[in-house]
Amino acid sequence: MDFDETMMGRALELARRAWGATHPNPMVGAVLVEDGAVVAEGWHERDGGPHAERAALAALGRRPAPGATLYVTLEPCSTEGRTGACCDLIRAAGIARVVIGATDPNPAHAGRAVGLLRAAGIEVRSGVRRVECADLNLIFNHWITTGRPLMAGKIATTRDGFSAPPPGTSRWITGEAARVDAHRWRRLFPGILVGAGTVRADNPALTRRWTEDGMEREECGRRFVLDPLLTTAAGAESAWPRLYTDRWRERTTVVATPAADAETRARLEAAGVAVWEQETTRGPAGWGGFARRCATEGVTGVLIEGGATVLNDALAAGALDYGFLYRAGFAGGSAWGGKVERWNLTAALGARLGEDQLTRGRILA
Numbered sequence: 001m002d003f004d005e006t007m008m009g010r011a012l013e014l015a016r017r018a019w020g021a022t023h024p025n026p027m028v029g030a031v032l033v034e035d036g037a038v039v040a041e042g043w044h045e046r047d048g049g050p051h052a053e054r055a056a057l058a059a060l061g062r063r064p065a066p067g068a069t070l071y072v073t074l075e076p077c078s079t080e081g082r083t084g085a086c087c088d089l090i091r092a093a094g095i096a097r098v099v100i101g102a103t104d105p106n107p108a109h110a111g112r113a114v115g116l117l118r119a120a121g122i123e124v125r126s127g128v129r130r131v132e133c134a135d136l137n138l139i140f141n142h143w144i145t146t147g148r149p150l151m152a153g154k155i156a157t158t159r160d161g162f163s164a165p166p167p168g169t170s171r172w173i174t175g176e177a178a179r180v181d182a183h184r185w186r187r188l189f190p191g192i193l194v195g196a197g198t199v200r201a202d203n204p205a206l207t208r209r210w211t212e213d214g215m216e217r218e219e220c221g222r223r224f225v226l227d228p229l230l231t232t233a234a235g236a237e238s239a240w241p242r243l244y245t246d247r248w249r250e251r252t253t254v255v256a257t258p259a260a261d262a263e264t265r266a267r268l269e270a271a272g273v274a275v276w277e278q279e280t281t282r283g284p285a286g287w288g289g290f291a292r293r294c295a296t297e298g299v300t301g302v303l304i305e306g307g308a309t310v311l312n313d314a315l316a317a318g319a320l321d322y323g324f325l326y327r328a329g330f331a332g333g334s335a336w337g338g339k340v341e342r343w344n345l346t347a348a349l350g351a352r353l354g355e356d357q358l359t360r361g362r363i364l365a
C-alpha cells in the first residue's frame with residue numbers, strides 16, 4: 001500500500017464515524033497532510049453540517065503550509081450548495097495537491113472537480129481506493145443517480161437456501177458475528193421492511209442494537225410492514241406485535257390496501273402507527289408505489305429483511321437493487337421457512353463472519 005492509499009484509509013475511517021447519520025448526504029472523510037504528517041482531520045457528520053474538507057480545514061485553524069496535500073474520500077463538490085463549493089475553498093486555502101477516492105456518482109458532476117482543481121494549478125490524483133470509497137455510499141450513489149430509494153434484500157439462509165432453522169432449534173440461523181454485522185447494516189439504512197408473515201412468526205423489534213464503548217445501544221429507524229389486510233393488528237391491542245406498541249411505534253408504517261378493515265386502521269392510527277394505502281402491495285405496482293412514497297418522504301434506502309414470500313415477490317417484480325446474503329455453515333433448514341429464490345449478485349463483496357459468510361452486491365434482474 002503506498003502512502004496515498006494509507007492516508008485514504010484514514011479518511012475512510014473518519015467518514016465511517018458518521019455511519020448512517022448523513023442521509024440524504026454521503027459519508028465523506030478528509031485528511032490534511034504536511035511534510036508527510038497528518039495535521040488535521042475532518043468528516044461530514046450530518047446533513048446540513050460542514051463538508052469533510054471544510055471540517056478538516058477548520059480543525060487546522062490556520063492556513064495550510066505550502067505543499068500541503070488534502071485526501072478526501074469523495075470528489076469535492078464544485079457547485080455552490082448550502083455550505084459553499086469545496087473546490088473554491090481548497091483553491092482559496094492554497095492546497096497544492098488533492099487526492100480523491102471516488103468520483104461524484106452524479107453524471108452531471110462526475111469528474112468536474114478534477115478539471116476545476118487542475119485548472120487552478122492544483123495537482124490531482126483520483127481513484128485511490130476507489131472501490132471502498134464508492135462502496136461507502138451505496139445508498140447515496142443510488143439515490144442521487146435514480147431519485148429512488150435503494151431497495152436492498154437481506155436474508156440469512158442455511159447452506160442449502162432455507163430461511164428458517166429446523167423446528168425446535170435456536171431462533172437464529174447465523175452466529176453472533178453475522179448478527180452484529182446485520183445490525184450495523186440496519187444502522188446504515190433509513191428504513192427496514194418485513195412482511196406480515198414475519199411479524200406474525202417472530203414479533204420482531206426491528207431496532208438497531210450495538211455495543212459502543214462497552215455500552216449497549218439501541219436506536220430505531222423507519223419500520224415498514226407489508227400487510228394488505230392489516231391482519232397483524234386484527235386482534236385486541238394487548239395482543240398486538242411490539243412494532244405497534246413499543247416506544248418507537250410512531251416510526252412504524254403499515255402498508256395496506258383499501259380492502260383492509262377500516263376500524264383496525266383507525267385503531268392503529270390512534271396508537272400512532274402510520275398506515276399507507278396502496279391499491280396493491282404486490283408486484284411491480286406494489287413495489288413501485290412503495291418506492292415512490294418513500295422517495296417523497298425522503299427515505300433513501302430500505303432494507304427488506306424478509307420473509308421469503310416478500311423477498312421472492314420483490315425479486316420477481318424487479319424491485320430488488322441490492323442483496324445481503326448471509327449463508328450459515330450448516331445445511332438442513334426447515335420447509336416452513338420458505339426457500340429464497342437465487343439472487344444473481346454482481347460486483348459482489350464478501351466477508352467471513354465466524355462460521356458464516358456474507359456476500360453482498362447489486363442484484364441483476
Ligand SMILES: NC(=O)c1ccc[n+]([C@@H]2O[C@H](COP(=O)([O-])OP(=O)(O)OC[C@H]3O[C@@H](n4cnc5c(N)ncnc54)[C@H](OP(=O)(O)O)[C@@H]3O)[C@@H](O)[C@H]2O)c1
Pocket residue numbers: 154155156157162163164173194195196197198199201202226227228229231281282283286305306307308309310311313314336337338
Ligand atoms: N432467515 C431470515 O433471514 C428470515 C428473515 C425474516 C423472516 N424469516 C422467517 O420467515 C418466516 C416468515 O416468512 P413468510 O414468507 O411466511 O412471510 P413474509 O414474507 O414475512 O410475509 C408474507 C405475507 O406478507 C404479505 N404481503 C404483503 N405484500 C406482499 C408482497 N409484496 N409479497 C409477498 N407477501 C406480501 C402477505 O400477507 P397476506 O397473505 O395477508 O396477503 C404474505 O402472506 C418466519 O418463519 C420467519 O421466522 C426468516
